[in-house]
Amino acid sequence: MKSNVGKQFKDGVIANNPVFVQLLGMCPTLATTTAVVNALGMGAAVIVVLMFSNLFISLLRKIIPKQVRIASYIVIISGFVTAVELIIKAFFPSIDAALGLFIPLIVVNCIILARAEAFASKNRPMPSMIDGIATGAGFTFALVCVAFVRELLGTGKIFASADGTGGLSVFGGGYPGAPIFLLPAGAFLTLGFVIAAVQKIASVIDKRSQNKKTAEASETACGVARDLSYNEDEDT
Amino acid sequence: MDKKENLSTNETSPKYLVKLVAVLTAISVLVAAILAAVNFFTKGKIADNGSKAKEKAVLSIFTSGDESRLYKKSENEEIYLAYKDGGILGYCVFISSSGFSGDIDMMVGISSDYTTAGVKIVSMSETPGVGSKTNSDEFLSRFIGGNHSDPVKGCDAISGATISSKAVAEGVAAAHGINIDLETVAAEVGASVIQNVPESDAEETNNEPDETESSADVDDGEDANTEDTTPDEPSSENDPEPEPPSGNDNYVYGEVGGDPSYRYGRYAETAENQYRIEISRSEETAEVETDDEDETEEE
Amino acid sequence: MKKDSNKISTSDGGMSAEAELLQVSSSPHMKARASTRSIMIDVIIALLPAYIWGICVFGNRALLIGAVSVISCAAFEGITQFILRRPVTISDFSACVTGLLLAMNLPVTVPLWIPVVGAFFAIVVVKQLFGGIGKNIVNPALAARVFLFSWASDMTGFVKAGDRVNSLAVNSGADVTASATPLASLNSGALPSETISDMFVGNISGSIGEVSAILLLAGGIYLLFRKTITWHIPVSFIGTVAVITYLFPKAGDSFDFMLYEIFAGGLMLGAIFMATDYATSPLTSAGRVIYGVGCGVITVSIRYFGGYAEGVSFAVLIMNLLTWYLDNLGMPKRFGETVKKKKES
Numbered sequence: 001m002k003s004n005v006g007k008q009f010k011d012g013v014i015a016n017n018p019v020f021v022q023l024l025g026m027c028p029t030l031a032t033t034t035a036v037v038n039a040l041g042m043g044a045a046v047i048v049v050l051m052f053s054n055l056f057i058s059l060l061r062k063i064i065p066k067q068v069r070i071a072s073y074i075v076i077i078s079g080f081v082t083a084v085e086l087i088i089k090a091f092f093p094s095i096d097a098a099l100g101l102f103i104p105l106i107v108v109n110c111i112i113l114a115r116a117e118a119f120a121s122k123n124r125p126m127p128s129m130i131d132g133i134a135t136g137a138g139f140t141f142a143l144v145c146v147a148f149v150r151e152l153l154g155t156g157k158i159f160a161s162a163d164g165t166g167g168l169s170v171f172g173g174g175y176p177g178a179p180i181f182l183l184p185a186g187a188f189l190t191l192g193f194v195i196a197a198v199q200k201i202a203s204v205i206d207k208r209s210q211n212k213k214t215a216e217a218s219e220t221a222c223g224v225a226r227d228l229s230y231n232e233d234e235d236t
Numbered sequence: 237m238d239k240k241e242n243l244s245t246n247e248t249s250p251k252y253l254v255k256l257v258a259v260l261t262a263i264s265v266l267v268a269a270i271l272a273a274v275n276f277f278t279k280g281k282i283a284d285n286g287s288k289a290k291e292k293a294v295l296s297i298f299t300s301g302d303e304s305r306l307y308k309k310s311e312n313e314e315i316y317l318a319y320k321d322g323g324i325l326g327y328c329v330f331i332s333s334s335g336f337s338g339d340i341d342m343m344v345g346i347s348s349d350y351t352t353a354g355v356k357i358v359s360m361s362e363t364p365g366v367g368s369k370t371n372s373d374e375f376l377s378r379f380i381g382g383n384h385s386d387p388v389k390g391c392d393a394i395s396g397a398t399i400s401s402k403a404v405a406e407g408v409a410a411a412h413g414i415n416i417d418l419e420t421v422a423a424e425v426g427a428s429v430i431q432n433v434p435e436s437d438a439e440e441t442n443n444e445p446d447e448t449e450s451s452a453d454v455d456d457g458e459d460a461n462t463e464d465t466t467p468d469e470p471s472s473e474n475d476p477e478p479e480p481p482s483g484n485d486n487y488v489y490g491e492v493g494g495d496p497s498y499r500y501g502r503y504a505e506t507a508e509n510q511y512r513i514e515i516s517r518s519e520e521t522a523e524v525e526t527d528d529e530d531e532t533e534e535e
Numbered sequence: 536m537k538k539d540s541n542k543i544s545t546s547d548g549g550m551s552a553e554a555e556l557l558q559v560s561s562s563p564h565m566k567a568r569a570s571t572r573s574i575m576i577d578v579i580i581a582l583l584p585a586y587i588w589g590i591c592v593f594g595n596r597a598l599l600i601g602a603v604s605v606i607s608c609a610a611f612e613g614i615t616q617f618i619l620r621r622p623v624t625i626s627d628f629s630a631c632v633t634g635l636l637l638a639m640n641l642p643v644t645v646p647l648w649i650p651v652v653g654a655f656f657a658i659v660v661v662k663q664l665f666g667g668i669g670k671n672i673v674n675p676a677l678a679a680r681v682f683l684f685s686w687a688s689d690m691t692g693f694v695k696a697g698d699r700v701n702s703l704a705v706n707s708g709a710d711v712t713a714s715a716t717p718l719a720s721l722n723s724g725a726l727p728s729e730t731i732s733d734m735f736v737g738n739i740s741g742s743i744g745e746v747s748a749i750l751l752l753a754g755g756i757y758l759l760f761r762k763t764i765t766w767h768i769p770v771s772f773i774g775t776v777a778v779i780t781y782l783f784p785k786a787g788d789s790f791d792f793m794l795y796e797i798f799a800g801g802l803m804l805g806a807i808f809m810a811t812d813y814a815t816s817p818l819t820s821a822g823r824v825i826y827g828v829g830c831g832v833i834t835v836s837i838r839y840f841g842g843y844a845e846g847v848s849f850a851v852l853i854m855n856l857l858t859w860y861l862d863n864l865g866m867p868k869r870f871g872e873t874v875k876k877k878k879e880s
Contacts, residue, residue, distance in 0.1 A: 060263070068256050072263050079267030083274040090278035093285050097359055100338060178652075180685035189660070398842070 005130055012134025019142035020198045024110040029143055030187040032102050036159055039147035041095040042102065043140025045084050047133060049106055053077045054120040054132035061121045073116045078107045094161070111139060145198075149190050154181035289358050290343060294318050294328045297345030297354035301325050307421065313414055317421070318345070323430040324422050326353055329411040335403035340370075342404060344379075344411035348418050348429050352382045355408055370400045379408050387412035571668070575628035577763050581754030582635055582808065588750050589743035593643040594699030597743045600650055601638040607654035608634035615663040629668050633657050636676035636808060639744020640801065640848075641683075643700050644692035653679035669814045673855040677809050677848050693740045716740050718800040722844045726787045726795060734798040745801040755807035764811040767823035768830075772806040773797060775831025785839070802834065805847035815855040821865025822858075829854045 018024045025046075032042040056076050057064075064072045085103045089096045096103070106112065115135050120128040151158050156175035158168055169175075180186040294304035298318035307315045307327065314330040326347035332339045345353040355376045370376075382389045387409045422429045590597045612630040616623045637653050657679035662671045683690055693716050694700065717727035717739050729739050737747025745751075758764045777793050784792035797803075810816060810830055817823050830850045837846025 064259055064263070065252075065256055068260050072260060075260070075264050075267055079271055082271055086271075086274050086278045086282070090281035090285065093289070176686075178685070180682060183685060185682075185685075 004127070008127070008130050009134045009137065012131065012136075013138040013141055017138040017142055017198075018111045018114075018135055019139060020195055022111075022114070023195075024114060025139060026191075028102050028105065028109060029146060030184060030191060032099055033143055033147035033150050033187065033190075034154070034182050035098070035151045036144060036147045037161060038095075038098050039143035040140065041088075041092070041099055043136065043143050045088065045099075045103055046106055046109065046111070046139050047136030048084055049077065049080050050112055050115060050132035050136040051129055052080045052132075053112060054115060054128040055125055056080075057116045057120040058123060058125040058128035064121075069121065070113075070117075073113060073121075074107070077112050077116070081107045111135060146187075146190055146194050149194065150181045150186065153178050153190075154186065290316065290330060293343040293356040293358050294345065296356055297328060297343065298325045298347070304328070307425070315414075315416065316343070317425065319427065320430060323428050324348070324418060324425070325430050327416055327418065327421070329414055330358070331407040331411050333403045333407040333410065336399040340400070340403050340407065342407050344408050346411065346416075348431055350384055352379050352387065352408065352412070355379045355404065357404070370404050375401065376404070379405075382408065382412070384412045571627040571629060574763055575632050577758060577761050578632050578808065579628065579635060581757045581763075582632075582639065582744070584750040584753055585737075585744050585747050585804070586635065586639055588737050588747040589639065589643075592696040592699070592737065592746070593694065593743055596700040597638075597643050600641060600643065600645065600647070600743065601635060603647055604638035604641075604650035604654055605631050605634035607651045608637070608658050611655055611658040612663065615659050616667075619663065621667060624668065627668070630658060633662070633675050636744075636804075637679050639804060640676065640680045640742050642690065642693045642742050644694060645689055649683055649686065649689060653683050656682045671814055673852050674809050674812050674815050677805070677851055681848050681852060693742070695740045696738045696746060716799070716844070717795065718838075718844045721785070721792075721795055721799055722838060724785045726791065727799070731791065731794050731798070734795065739799075741799075742801065745804045748798045748803050751803040751807060755803075758807070764807070765820075765823065767820055768811050768816060768827045769806045771824045771827025772810055772830045772834075773802065775828045776802060776835055779831065779835045783839075796835075796838070800838075800845045801847045805851055806830070810851045810854070815858055817858050817861040817864075819862065819865035819867075822861035822863075825864065826854050826858065826861055829857070 012018075016022060019026070019029050028042055028046075032038050053073075053076055057073055060072070060076075081104060084106075085096075088099075088103060115131060119131045123131070148158065151160065152170060155177050156169060156171045158170060178186075181190060291304045294316045295301055295318065298304075298320070301318040301320045303319040304316050305319065307317045309315075316328040316330065318325045318328060326345060328343050328345045330341065330343055332341050334340070341358040343356045343358055345355070347353040357371045357376070379387070379389065388405045418429045586597075586601065590601075608630040609625050613623050613625050634650075634654060637657060638650060641650060641653075657675035661673060661675040661678045662668065665671050717729055717734060718741070720727035727734075727739075733739055735748050737750065739746050755764070755769060759766060777797055780796040781789050781793040786792060806827075810827070817826050830847075833850035833853055834846040837843060837849055843849070
């Protein structure tokens, strides 16, 4: 069970990352990544929604008939999103002010419906819930990556708080800031470059593991050949 | 498994349809129940957050005040009063103006001499990092000292946040547009008005409404002749187009295609804005000049 | 293994750097003398008069900005091609042309890091990442200019012609008086105070290279003479703007307003030098005319109804994106191709 959980997490965050690999949920990725703290808030909301919606849908999967499944999923998802929105409004008003209407927009985030349809409707509750958390973690990771770059280049400071104050100044006070990175155009640019970097890293890692595999395979083949020839030599 | 489903779909019996409807309804009811519960627990806190934020905003504008109370809340107006030791320091108007991505809710504080004491943004959902820059002290403090006739003081917009900053400016102008006479209000509430020690500029411009500087008049249709409630002022000698500082033939002063949106936008790079940049760069000597010119005009 | 298709092994046993691939083709055997490099040199020659005028009226800083821009463009191109293991082609001067065009689009008071950032965006992102010369989907210099618009306060510090800025650092407000460009006045619905002859010669404020209409026209005529560009795009672009502004003037006399609008802003520079970029404009004559008309319509729409004063950059970029479609219009019929007859019902 434990290795399964680990594998699910690795899958959700790296191998099958909803933003970098599946390219789902682009809209909040582009819109809420102007600051790392916003990205974290959005990611946390999505994790909570994913977790509960996956759990519920998995619990109800045998009861929901095929014809109304999408409608039911949407009802459940929107219910949880609204609940999360109310909780954020009550207890985290600064995050609510920062994220604005992107919290209710989680309802139409493809990731949630995709996980519900692809995983939760076919698996037991516990694995579904873990899958929800893992996918949400992957989403958060992706968002934080993009937000880090955008906030760093756009304002020169990182980890500013939700209302825009504070933050570590990395380039010093004289950095004028590149407002393009805080605008939608910069979001697309940054996302493109980040995805390219991630794909490059993934391909390098792939190639290395493949090289390792072929090296091992050839080693064993050589070893077998060596053994054979040794035996032959012995005979003569 | 398939066969079974085929049977049920082939049937399209009322029983199967009833099952569909029943399941969907049941799920909806369940989710609604959960939501109702969450709402019940959070409603109070949310309302609290809202009113607390507003009262906090009032007191952050009138820093010497100790209490703020809602005076009037109607469809059009929501006015708070700032108290200090039982006396009224001024009033705050809660304005909601439409910004770039949603409403910008702000509190505009006007002190007892009818000049802007401060502007605080209570909630906005502007683009973070861009439109949200209007929530900076540096921008909002520019509105301090404006009066009924010149609420906006020709504020330059924040580069890249034209619409958001224009929305804030419009809100301030609208706040000044609401006619409140503090004396009557004070009588109603049973408190006294604490007079603000007026600045020399405020007094001058208070007596002679600078209708000539039609720059800040966001109510486009109205001409310079419409007045505020301040009594005894000449409304006839109004020249809607002031003259730019003399010696500068390059400037054209006029409304930008009838749309006030360009006034505040550095983006739009209008002649008018360059005129204003010129004013601020020549260290406000031109501003004083214009005031002098207007005064001599009206005499 | 280094990919270098230009080298073939010769009988002397080693790789001869001078040997070139031999082309095999059918007659007629005529070789045009044009190469990328000669075309680019022509463009530079055509741009120089307007640029030198910009240096004269705006001060030596214009020269500095041009130098920074050209050197950064060349440097970024070399570095990127080196990293991507492509042959380094700085010597075809295409990066220099991009650099020069970018510099001519900037006001003289920009801080020096702006041309560098613009050069990075133009060369690395727009040109090299899309595949190198000929494969960019939009005009690199214009895309960089639009990218730089996001630093709005730095990019709108236009100064009066004659206010020479010679210093290295520009203190806002200290050396220069900000001046409203004629385009800004036109946008606000009034004729600018400069005379038409001023605008034709270039005694106005604006970006470094866009002020002198007559010198830009001279450059355009030189390019027409050298057959580097054809008349279709500039004529249809400027003509459309002229027609629309003549029919719907915002102020003053129709004819005057039209002339002001044509000579104001970056229209001349954009129509002659940037809309005609080979990779991003259509091949066919019909396509070119439609492209020019489209650019003109969008320019006037943005100038009249949009928030920006200058519409040329966006118009050209938008039409660049439609070039692939316009290429299909007006394609010559292949020999023997027949048009399918519609079915008669």
